[in-house]
Amino acid sequence: MARALSFTAGQLFLRQQAMHVVCWRQIHRCMSQGSSRGGSPGKGGPKRKVAVLGAAGGIGQPLGLLMKLSPLVTDLALFDIAGTPGVACDLSHVNTQAKVEGFAGDGELGKALTGCDLVIIPAGVPRKPGMTRDDLFKINAGIVKNLCKAIAEHCPKALVNIISNPVNSTVPIAAEVFKQAGTYDKAKLFGVTTLDVVRARTFYAAKKGIPVEGVDLPVVGGHAGITILPLFSQATPKMDMTEKEIDTLTKRTQDGGTEVVQAKAGKGSATLSMAYAGALFAEACLKGLNGQKNVIECSYVESTITDIPFFSSKVRLGPKGIAEVLGLGKLTAYEKKALDAMAKELKASIRNGIEFVKK
Ligand SMILES: NC(=O)c1ccc[n+]([C@@H]2O[C@H](COP(=O)([O-])OP(=O)(O)OC[C@H]3O[C@@H](n4cnc5c(N)ncnc54)[C@H](O)[C@@H]3O)[C@@H](O)[C@H]2O)c1
Ligand SMILES: O=C(O)C[C@H](O)C(=O)O
16 A cells, blocks of 8 residues: 555655646746747847846846746847846856846946847835835935946847836836937836736636636736736637626726735735746847837837827837837727826826926
């Protein structure tokens, strides 16, 4: 009996190991889908340098790993105020093509940025329970401002993906810094709202009992509370939903970040799901740069599709960044009301960001 039991445990262990391998193969396959259509650097595709600023942090480390796994990245620069040489050494042993270098401290920021095609910024402090994203403004506004000044100096043509909160203000901060430096190109600046899309897809699939892989739906507005608006009416595959179901899923998506902050109980906010979402969005940007057609993601960008000057909606990515900011499509009465309700808060967050740089 004991022998039979241990044999079963052994089998279970082997099965688990096999599943790990399958998972990693799937991640590789997912990430390399870009290479077949977006140009494989190993096979003569373009060289692409990506920098992660805040690379030793909770998001920065797994995001660095996912970028190291991406077949679209040839050079990976990991910058933080400290700790990056260790992270870079660790990642450099992974047998994928990207050459990894670590840079620590302001004195090395210029070297990290020089030659970059894409800069991803998860630098800054995360929330603790009871805080809003706006409570992070005091510290993160200055961090994003200084990093963007360095981007304007060392890689003014790079695409910039901003993850640091409050995204509703840090993106306008970045825009204003670039304007002052004379390098602003609205097609190259993105607030990363992909985690809202990832969450909405997950919650919708779970609620409707359908496989999440086939689910798509836009999330528009901004990235905080009521400014996050998932458009479940445009979800595919289309499923009937009651207004109550829509309201529950909308609120869960809006509160997704807070759900993680509370579950982590003082140890930070979403890091792993954010790294996944950040890698998805970064890969989409690289595919666009490489000339892949029809690359569409939601992002918080300078926009004229509403009267709110920065707004998240679907954007088509191309060789120069944003090729087209797509419209909102047909909205339901519920969605129109939610859009009206967010305008005041979103405009105020944008104003705060701009004034912070101007003053
Ligand atoms: N956009 C989103 O959907 C989303 C999701 C999750 C978290 N976030 C935000 O991302 C940010 C980072 O979160 P985290 O969990 O990784 O935090 P963290 O504290 O674990 O890591 C942040 C890192 O930034 C570094 N840093 C601080 N100042 C820096 C500077 N001047 N230059 C370079 N690096 C600097 C820190 O040393 C640290 O390693 C937070 O503001 C958080 O709110 C955004
Ligand atoms: O909620 C946070 O503070 C982090 C992030 O913006 C998230 O949505 O998870």
